[in-house]
Structures are given as structure tokens and as C-alpha cells.
Amino acid sequence: MDNPSKIIEGGIEYTLGKFDGKSVLYDFDKILIYLNAKGKLLFGDHFRIYTEDENIIRKLCHYFIKDKENCQKNDIDPEKGILLTGPVGCGKTSLIKLLKNLVPLQRPYLFAPCRNIVFGFNHLGYKIIEDYGDSSPICFDDLGVEPIGRHYGKDCNVMGEVLLSRYDLFLKTKSKIKTHATTNLNAEELEERYGNRVRSRMRELFNLIAFDENTNDKRK
Template identity: 75%
Template sequence: MVNPSKIIEGGVEYSLGTFDGKSVEYDFQKILVYLDSKGKLLFGKHFKIYDDDRDIILKLCNYFVRDQKACEENEIDLDKGILLSGPVGCGKTSLMQLLKHLVPHQRPYSLIPSRNIVFAFNHLGYKTIEDYGNGSFFCFDDLGVEPIGRHYGKDCNVMGEVILSRYELFISNKIKTHATTNLNAQELEDLYGNRVRSRMRQLFNLIAFHKNANDKRK
């Protein structure tokens, strides 16, 4: 039997908690040890888990391991995706790349820079929006800083259209979408309009870093 409470990385076995044959009781301190080690493997030896981020990481871990009680206490809906917001350099992208490794038994998502989707639209047109409106799992990185798309002389708010497509998928098939953004709720509404912002509320759980969170890239 596969034991989901243990993960092997680089020949080292990490325990994430205890498994009774039916469910895992996760231990956050053990999870942090694993995430720190996996982060160094993914991003280099400079990677570290910051004490200031522990509350955010705990919420994200509770979501990904599907701890229903903890998520209910934090008003996190397990059926929705995650919109992780915060200032530039606070570690949003790294965390979303890292945390999917915590649950290798769950279906993984692909992390795609939003600007790359716009560049693809400029080249291929509306087929790009169709491609991202399929049943695959995605995390759209840096939502809101991408340029406006332009194909054969026509402008298109590409990510706004993609979000509407992802919303339809969520309603019909419970297909989740995740995203990271540097923008706040008002900035997102100004950029994408009230209709898209309304869909985003239904599509995402908002988890936000403090606006003064440190820039880890400095």
C-alpha cells in the first residue's frame, strides 16, 4: 500500500505525519522540514522558509492536504482554486511551484506565466483561449501584469477571456484554476471588469500576503 504520509526525495524519506491506512494526520512542523528541503532542490540552496510566511504556508498546506476542519475555520472552500496575492518578490510563484509536490497523489497543475499566454494569443489567435479553456489544471502566474493581446489588428483582454472560460469549466465540471497576482481586488476589477471580477470571486479562494511582505529576491 502506498503511504501518502511519506515522500522520498533524493534518496531521503520525509515523514509528513501519520497514516492509519485510511487517512493522514499531517504534522505542520514535519511538512515545513520537507518543504524547506524540496525548495532547496527546486530553487537552490538559498531557498528558505521564512517565519513571517508561516501563517500563509499553513493555510496553503491545509488547502492542499484537504484539511476540511482547518479550511472551514479559515473560510477556505476546498472546491475552489487559490488566488495567491502579494507584493513583488514575496515568494508567491515559488510556493505554488513547491506545494503541488506535497500531494503527489493528487492531479498536478501546470504553472504558466500569464504573459506567455498573451504572446501565444498574439501568434495563434483565439485558439489559445480555447486551449486554456480545456479540462487541464493550471496556475496562471503573475495575473494582471500581462499586456493586452492583439491578433490581426484586434485587441483582446486575453486573460479576462481565459478566466471566463475557466469559470465555465468550474461550474460544469468542478475543474479548479489557481493563480498568483501582485494586484489587489480593485486593481483586478479595473483591469478585467466587474463581470470577470465577479467570476473570480466564485472561482478562487483569496489568500494574501501582507502588503509589506519582504522581497526575497533582494
């Protein structure tokens, strides 16, 4: 791709800003036009960007395009992953799936629902924790509401173990392999679910970006 400020989707070229040959000066209004169009292609014609969500989307955009100045203003560390929290139906999963398309030159992350990882553990055991604990960049969807894993009669807090492994990976690779996650739970609920040790590692793994708890359920 010669010009990273332009993306072609469905035969239409979208301009995200100005490219000076070295870097892109992004235009947020143009980014929103592109995200709206890409969202409809990914999720159907009912998809739209809500005005009330633009502040969250702006922060996510700053993170993904690596806008250091705005990341600093919002206390976002571009070296860490994103933990996107908010009530059921606020659009977390759609946004985290959508935003990676903004930077096609960056290494894409896999997308893994946490309950599927637990089901995999129930069948295959600890190999699943190794697979997800040491792999590509990844986004864990719906963290904290997955069931407890059970393999050969032994219970295991599967995602807690996976997060500890991802933390070790983060230290080893000096943040080159990112971990992202979406969750409906708040910090206290996450600590209750995974314990203090995992929660403290999560603080080092993730930037917390949170929807307002009164955000409407967009699936209704």
C-alpha cells in the same frame, strides 16, 4: 505509493505525519522540514521557508491536504482554486510551485505565465483562449500585469477571456478541474484590469490568500 504520509526526495525519506491506513494525520512542523528540503531541490540552496510566511503556508497546506476543519476555520472552500496575492518578490510563485509536491497523488496542475499566454494569442489567436480555457488544472502566474493581446489588428483582454472560460469549465465539471493564480494586484486593481463581470466570476473560482502588503522582497 503505499503510505501517503511519506515522500522520498533525493534518496531521503520525509515523514509528513501519521498514516492510519485510511487517512494521514499531518504534522505541520514535519511538513515545513519537507518543504524546505524540496524547495532547495527545486529552486537552489538559497531557498528557505521564512517564519513570517508560516501562517500563509499553513493555510495553503490546509487547502492542499484537504483539511476540512481548518479550511472551514479560515473560510477556505476546498472545491475552489487559490488566488495567491502579494507584493513583488514575496515568494508567491515559488510557494505555489512547491505546494503541489505535498500531495503527489493529486492530479498536478500546469503552470503558465500569463504574459506567455498573451504572446501565444498574438501568434495563434483565439485557439489559445480555447486551449487554456478548457484543459487540465492550471495555475496562471503573474495575473494582471500581462499586456493586452493583439491578433490581426484586434485587441483582446486575453486573460479576462481565459478566466471566463475557466469559470464555465468550473461550473461544468463541478470544480473537479481547478484554476489557481498568483497576482501582485489587489481586488480593486483586478476589477479595473478585467471588469466587474470577470471579478465576480473570480470570487466564485478562487479562495483569496494574501501576503501582507509589507512583506519583504526576498529577491533582494
